[in-house]
Amino acid sequence: MRTAQEQAVATAIIKLMRGVVYREADEDSWTLLERHAAPVRDHFAAIGVQVVVDDIEGYAYLRNADDEDTEEPLPRLVRRRSLTYNVSLLLVLLRKRLVEFEASGSEGKLVLTRDQMVDLLRLFLPDSSNEARVIDQVDTTIRKSAELGFLRQLPRQPGHWEVRRILKAYVDAQTLNDFAGKLTEYAGAHPGGDDD
Amino acid sequence: MEHDEIEVLREGHPAWRLLRAGNAALVLSFLGQFFVVDNHGAVSSTELAAALDDQLHLLNLSAPDEPRYPRPAPDYLQDWAATESGWLRRFYPSGSDEVHYEATSDLEKAYAWVTGLRARTFVGTASRLETVFDLLRQIVHGAESDPEARLTELRRRRDKLDREIAAAEAGEVAVLDPTALRERYQQFAGTARELLSDFREVEENFRGLDRAARERIASWEGGKGELLAELVGNRADITASDQGRSFQAFYDLLLSQSRQEELSELLAGVQSLDDLHPDRRLRTIHHDWSDAAERTQRTVRQISEQLRRFLDDQMWLENRRVLDLVRSVEAAALASRESPPPVGLDVDVPGIEIALPLERPLYDARPAAEVDSLLDPEAEADVDISALFGQTFVDQARLADHIRTIVPPSSTVLLEDIVNFYPVEQGAAEIVGYLALTDDDLEVTLDETQETIIEYADSTGQRRARLPRVTVSRR
Numbered sequence: 294m295r296t297a298q299e300q301a302v303a304t305a306i307i308k309l310m311r312g313v314v315y316r317e318a319d320e321d322s323w324t325l326l327e328r329h330a331a332p333v334r335d336h337f338a339a340i341g342v343q344v345v346v347d348d349i350e351g352y353a354y355l356r357n358a359d360d361e362d363t364e365e366p367l368p369r370l371v372r373r374r375s376l377t378y379n380v381s382l383l384l385v386l387l388r389k390r391l392v393e394f395e396a397s398g399s400e401g402k403l404v405l406t407r408d409q410m411v412d413l414l415r416l417f418l419p420d421s422s423n424e425a426r427v428i429d430q431v432d433t434t435i436r437k438s439a440e441l442g443f444l445r446q447l448p449r450q451p452g453h454w455e456v457r458r459i460l461k462a463y464v465d466a467q468t469l470n471d472f473a474g475k476l477t478e479y480a481g482a483h484p485g486g487d488d489d
Numbered sequence: 490m491e492h493d494e495i496e497v498l499r500e501g502h503p504a505w506r507l508l509r510a511g512n513a514a515l516v517l518s519f520l521g522q523f524f525v526v527d528n529h530g531a532v533s534s535t536e537l538a539a540a541l542d543d544q545l546h547l548l549n550l551s552a553p554d555e556p557r558y559p560r561p562a563p564d565y566l567q568d569w570a571a572t573e574s575g576w577l578r579r580f581y582p583s584g585s586d587e588v589h590y591e592a593t594s595d596l597e598k599a600y601a602w603v604t605g606l607r608a609r610t611f612v613g614t615a616s617r618l619e620t621v622f623d624l625l626r627q628i629v630h631g632a633e634s635d636p637e638a639r640l641t642e643l644r645r646r647r648d649k650l651d652r653e654i655a656a657a658e659a660g661e662v663a664v665l666d667p668t669a670l671r672e673r674y675q676q677f678a679g680t681a682r683e684l685l686s687d688f689r690e691v692e693e694n695f696r697g698l699d700r701a702a703r704e705r706i707a708s709w710e711g712g713k714g715e716l717l718a719e720l721v722g723n724r725a726d727i728t729a730s731d732q733g734r735s736f737q738a739f740y741d742l743l744l745s746q747s748r749q750e751e752l753s754e755l756l757a758g759v760q761s762l763d764d765l766h767p768d769r770r771l772r773t774i775h776h777d778w779s780d781a782a783e784r785t786q787r788t789v790r791q792i793s794e795q796l797r798r799f800l801d802d803q804m805w806l807e808n809r810r811v812l813d814l815v816r817s818v819e820a821a822a823l824a825s826r827e828s829p830p831p832v833g834l835d836v837d838v839p840g841i842e843i844a845l846p847l848e849r850p851l852y853d854a855r856p857a858a859e860v861d862s863l864l865d866p867e868a869e870a871d872v873d874i875s876a877l878f879g880q881t882f883v884d885q886a887r888l889a890d891h892i893r894t895i896v897p898p899s900s901t902v903l904l905e906d907i908v909n910f911y912p913v914e915q916g917a918a919e920i921v922g923y924l925a926l927t928d929d930d931l932e933v934t935l936d937e938t939q940e941t942i943i944e945y946a947d948s949t950g951q952r953r954a955r956l957p958r959v960t961v962s963r964r
Contacts, residue, residue, distance in 0.1 A: 312840035317584055344842075349798055354839060372838045381834040382822060389815040392808045395799055396707040398700045400791060401582040401589075404730070417822045419829065442839050447586045448935075463836045466807055469814040472834045476821035479830040 301325050302332045309344065309355055313442055313459050316351035326353055341367035350458045376441075379414070379434045381472060384443060386413045387456050388464045403456045404447065410435060410454070461475070500550075503575035503595035508602070514571060516576060519544050521600040522667060524592035528685060528777050530784045531582065531591040535936060538562040542901050553897040561899065561962065564942035566590060601686060613672025620676070667764040674765050681774045688781040692788050694732045699792045728793065736789070740782055749775070784814070799914060881921035883915055892923075892931055896963045904933075904959035905941055913945035920945075920954055932962045 296302065308314050308322040316323040326333060326346065334344050343358040357371045376384070387405075390413075394403045405413075411431045435454065438444045442443055443460045447453040499505050505515055519541055523529055541562040549556035558565070570579035576596040582589050630642050656662070665673070726735070742748055752775045760767050798804065891911045896902045904923060913919050921945060926933055939958035944951065 310841045350834050351953055355841065367843065368842060370800040372841075373835050374838050375835050376833040378654070378831065378833050379831075384834060384836075385815055385818050395795075395808070396703050398696065398703045398792070398795070400795065401580050401585075404581045404588075416861075417819070417826060421825050421909060437495070441836075449586065449722060450588075456532040457583075463839070464834065466814060468834055468836060469818065471833070473817045473821065474812050475832040476818055476825075476830060479832060480821040 298329075302329045304335070305329055305333050306336055307336075308327060309353065312354075314353045316461075323351075323353070331398055340370060342370055345462065347462070350461070352462070354459065354462060355386050377434075377437070379418075379430065380437045382417055382439075383410065383431075383434050383438055384460065384464050385469065385472070386417075387438075387443070388460055388469070391458070391461060401460075404453050406454045407432070407435065407454070412420060502783065503593065504599040504602070506574070507576055507599040508594065510574075512565075515544075515548070515565075516596075517600055517603055520569070520576060520592060520596055521603075525597055525600050525686065528781060529582075529592075530780075531578075531589045533585070533939070534563065534566060534588040534590060537590050538566060541565060546900050548901065549897075552555075556897075556899055559899050561901075563962070592689060594686075594693050595687045597689050601683075609675070611672075613675050615669065616673045616676050620899060670762065671765060674759065674767065677759075678768060678771055680772060681778075685774070685777055685781055688785050689738055691732060692785050695785075695789050695792055698730055698732070699796055706799070706805065733789070736782075736785065740786060743775070743778060743782055885916050885922055885926060888919070888922050889926055889931060890930050892926075892961055892963065894962060898930075898963050901960050901962040903941070904961055905943060907961065908943050908945075916945060916947040916952070917954060920956070924959065926961075930964045932964070934960050934962070936960070 300400045305322065305325040308319070309326070314322050314326060330344075330346070337344050337355065338358070341358050343356045344353065345356050346353040355371055387410075390405070391403060411428055414431050415427060416436065418427055418430065435444060437445065439454070443456055443457055443463070447455060466482055499509075507516060510516060514841075523537070523540060539562075545556075545562060545565075550557055566577065567579075568574060570577040570590060576593060576599075578591045578592075578593055579588055581587070582735045611937070633639055633642070642948050728734075756772055756775065759765065760769075760772050891907055892902075893904070894908055895907055904920075908920075915922075924933055924935075935956075936958040941956055943954045943956070945950065945954070
């Protein structure tokens with residue numbers, strides 16, 4: 294039999310492994326996590342995974358611990374994934390909107406409609422007379438970003454999406470820097486872009 | 490004021506624009522009553538739209554065929570919150586998925602001006618002169634640092650009190666006559682209400698301070714040392730501003746136990762004076778003050794907390810860098826717009842997946858179902874076929890007709906009201922039938938936050954259905 298303490302720690306660990314834990318959406322898991330932070334951290338530290346808890350923003354997630362100094366790094370447990378170009382672009386533009394949202398002193402959460410996201414992306418998509426195709430593309434992109442957990446559709450307002458703050462943790466300056474580097478390299482190799 | 494300045498205000502100031510708006514009567518009467526008179530804070534869009542809906546329904550009742558305000562309530566709210574209007578503030582509070590609305594101080598100003606137009610039975614001037622004297626005394630003596638002068642003033646006040654005491658002991662009590670009382674009451678009522686409306690402006694001033702600080706930080710081009718100096722200066726900005734200190738002093742004063750008690754007693758005393766015909770709402774005005782001040786206090790706390798987070802050194806630098814990087818991503822993306830590059834962000838996948846193959850059930854072969862449609866002619870006679878006919882059929886066209894009979898075009902009614910007129914005949918199936926209506930001109934909406942109970946009778950007796958609040962609108 295597990296003791297109550299063990300049960301709580303195990304629950305917190307499983308919740309974290311399933312994905313980002315939000316204070317707002319799952320108070321119970323959040324409290325468990327706060328109360329049993331030390332054993333949870335120890336559990337993950339043993340397998341080279343770091344628990345990041347952001348008290349201010351109210352989310353917690355797992356990250357590969359930086360163990361570059363050690364001779365033999367552990368195999369990666371948290372998987373990295375390359376996103377498609379369109380999804381990446383949308384995430385970058387949303388990241389910018391988050392910064393602007395904060396800089397304007399707005400409170401609460403950033404909510405965008407599908408049309409606003411179409412407008413954000415349209416400038417960067419190839420010119421197309423087929424408006425419907427552009428919108429379909431944006432819809433697919435939005436859906437993918439939602440699957441990754443960066444957008445959340447408001448339950449009673451179809452077409453309204455909350456930009457989740459976890460985006461700041463995942464699309465950070467380091468990630469952006471890598472992407473910008475790759476893009477600039479590509480743009481340099483394909484000037485004008487019309488030649489292929 | 491100069492001609493051009495007034496011109497700019499006339500064109501640009503939300504309060505003035507409201508006065509010039511075509512449906513100013515609707516905006517002022519509805520928002521004025523809801524936010525100013527009833528002293529509401531931020532409310533969810535559903536709540537506000539429901540209240541507006543009721544109002545629109547009443548207003549449209551006189552001419553159901555040609556309604557004066559034909560649009561649905563949420564449309565109006567959205568218009569009033571648009572940047573061109575600026576009479577409502579629209580935002581998503583953290584912790585809620587619903588848009589919330591809050592009145593702006595511009596709405597308050599326009600409303601105050603319009604209510605000021607109503608003729609007063611008389612305008613008291615004497616009490617104002619007293620107030621002016623009082624204020625002057627406070628200013629002059631408050632700024633006096635010479636102890637001698639202060640003592641002279643205190644003695645003067647004591648002498649005056651002594652004279653009053655002596656007069657009272659001799660049986661002479663000077664009583665204010667009813668006019669003087671009414672006049673003072675009028676001034677009290679005015680000030681009390683103004684105070685309430687001032688909070689909204691106080692809150693907006695705080696937001697303005699916050700915005701200014703953020704703008705300054707976001708556009709900062711100097712070095713890190715200067716930045717830090719600026720940050721430390723800013724941190725104190727909001728609470729140390731004139732606005733912050735005056736508000737804090739007010740708040741402390743209001744919250745002190747002795748003041749609260751004194752206020753309650755005084756207000757109760759005023760209510761008992763028959764000549765005054767006191768306004769009953771003012772009896773509890775100090776509670777309204779507390780509510781409004783509490784609201785403001787909460788906003789201020791929130792704002793300073795967010796600002797502190799925004800000022801956080803590391804985050805500032807990160808945001809800085811993110812914006813730079815986004816700019817270069819945007820430029821590169823534009824340059825290769827016609828042939829999208831096959832590259833993307835590399836991000837960690839949230840969550841760690843564990844797939845345990847043995848957790849899945851093994852393949853389970855299902856026996857093939859045999860169908861034999863040929864009935865033995867002799868068994869045929871005993872088959873009970875009532876089940877085939879026993880299924881209820883709910884005629885949705887009939888339900889839609891009920892709605893069209895009761896609900897005038899472009900208005901909204903609760904499902905309970907419809908059921909009151911046309912009692913449920915087919916039990917739960919009929920209620921579900923209403924919810925499933927898909928006619929173009931009808932819209933059925935559920936509000937999970939509220940509850941409706943519908944009673945109906947079926948073969949087993951009286952029954953009750955409990956469901957989210959259902960409203961039916963007709964376009």
